[in-house]
Amino acid sequence: MTRKVFNFSPGPALIPEPVLRQAADEMLDWQGTGMSVMEVSHRGKDFMALHARAIADLRELLAIPPNYKVLFMQGGALAENAIVPLNLMGDAGQADYLLTGQWSLKSAREAARYGQVNIVADAAGAAGADAPGAKGAYTHIPEQSVWKLSREAAYLHLCTSETIEGVEFQRDPIVGLGEHEVSPDVPIVADMSSHILSRVIDVSRYGCLYGGAQKNIGPAGLTFVIVREDLIGRAHRLCPSAFNYQVVADNDSMFNTPPTFGIYLAGLVFEWLKAQGGVAAIEAINIEKARMLYDAIDGSGLYQNRVSRTDRSRMNVTFFLRDERLNEAFLADAREAGLMNLKGHRVVGGMRASIYNAMPIEGVRALVAFMRDFEQRRG
Numbered sequence: 001m002t003r004k005v006f007n008f009s010p011g012p013a014l015i016p017e018p019v020l021r022q023a024a025d026e027m028l029d030w031q032g033t034g035m036s037v038m039e040v041s042h043r044g045k046d047f048m049a050l051h052a053r054a055i056a057d058l059r060e061l062l063a064i065p066p067n068y069k070v071l072f073m074q075g076g077a078l079a080e081n082a083i084v085p086l087n088l089m090g091d092a093g094q095a096d097y098l099l100t101g102q103w104s105l106k107s108a109r110e111a112a113r114y115g116q117v118n119i120v121a122d123a124a125g126a127a128g129a130d131a132p133g134a135k136g137a138y139t140h141i142p143e144q145s146v147w148k149l150s151r152e153a154a155y156l157h158l159c160t161s162e163t164i165e166g167v168e169f170q171r172d173p174i175v176g177l178g179e180h181e182v183s184p185d186v187p188i189v190a191d192m193s194s195h196i197l198s199r200v201i202d203v204s205r206y207g208c209l210y211g212g213a214q215k216n217i218g219p220a221g222l223t224f225v226i227v228r229e230d231l232i233g234r235a236h237r238l239c240p241s242a243f244n245y246q247v248v249a250d251n252d253s254m255f256n257t258p259p260t261f262g263i264y265l266a267g268l269v270f271e272w273l274k275a276q277g278g279v280a281a282i283e284a285i286n287i288e289k290a291r292m293l294y295d296a297i298d299g300s301g302l303y304q305n306r307v308s309r310t311d312r313s314r315m316n317v318t319f320f321l322r323d324e325r326l327n328e329a330f331l332a333d334a335r336e337a338g339l340m341n342l343k344g345h346r347v348v349g350g351m352r353a354s355i356y357n358a359m360p361i362e363g364v365r366a367l368v369a370f371m372r373d374f375e376q377r378r379g
């Protein structure tokens with residue numbers, strides 16, 4: 001039995017089939033315990049071993065340096081929008097935010113409840129995201145040379161993969177003492193929800209990486225935080241203990257009951273990824289999948305992508321039908337062909353194919369074939 005459809009959902013998103021199969025096989029009896037993994041103590045030795053292995057695998061996959069802690073938390077990436085300033089703003093009371101799309105915009109707005117937010121650049125233009133029509137305006141990442149970085153900021157926040165618009169950083173920001181470089185004294189905090197583990201990154205350029213699991217790691221409800229040790233321990237006194245990086249780190253992510261099933265499934269995804277050859281190997285496949293889809297879009301008279309070519313996302317491919325009256329027919333015919341959840345985010349409109357790590361290349365091939373066929377019939 002194989003799955004009947006290809007699911008292009010932006011999140012919660014598809015999970016590798018072998019992972020779901022293994023989870024199904026062990027559902028009623030995990031490792032001979034006679035219980036499901038959901039039913040065992042998070043402090044029991046079996047689960048503790050699973051937890052340690054998941055962290056070790058994530059460390060290996062991302063080549064996380066030893067002076068970083070890996071925390072598994074809850075509350076989604078949006079809760080991190082508050083947890084980050086509560087933990088990292090410290091005495092500076094201010095932080096820099098780069099606006100490149102809806103997610104970084106949300107992050108900046110939430111952070112402004114806790115301190116001063118400096119906008120280093122707004123990709124929606126001078127008018128900003130509140131201008132009429134600006135909602136579709138996030139189509140590029142401003143060059144680092146135009147960022148207005150402040151020396152006093154406790155950190156610089158980025159969203160390196162804007163899931164809604166399909167805009168993605170193609171390289172890590174440049175850290176250094178040069179004029180346009182991010183000062184090593186201002187740690188970079190990045191929301192990597194939708195492209196973590198999809199490409200090789202240099203973790204040492206960042207002070208803190210975080211995100212929700214439900215795009216590229218596992219089920220919703222689990223979040224990951226990878227934070228440099230020297231940034232831990234500056235939390236505001238009103239920061240809830242369960243969200244205090246220090247408390248969570250000191251308790252090995254077990255200050256309170258962690259999302260055990262999510263950690264279990266994430267662990268299986270990490271094992272699956274290692275079996276694929278690791279992040280560099282999956283990145284090569286991701287490059288090929290994205291190339292196939294963008295080539296199909298660029299080579300057609302019906303489809304159009306509006307993101308600046310150098311900033312196009314490999315994970316979330318957004319496109320529009322030049323004749324928007326065909327949108328409903330496109331989606332209905334796609335569903336008929338087993339190609340699910342292609343509708344774009346309501347803020348942007350159009351279409352979006354999320355092709356995370358778990359999307360097999362056959363899924364992209366099927367989508368490209370469908371798009372060509374639809375264009376021939378209806379375009």
Ligand SMILES: *Cc1c(COP(=O)(O)O)cnc(C)c1O
Nearest residue numbers: 076077078079103163193194212
């Ligand atoms: C999905 C997503 C979020 C929101 O995550 P929640 O788990 O719903 O809080 C935030 N940032 C990015 C980049 C995302 O893709």
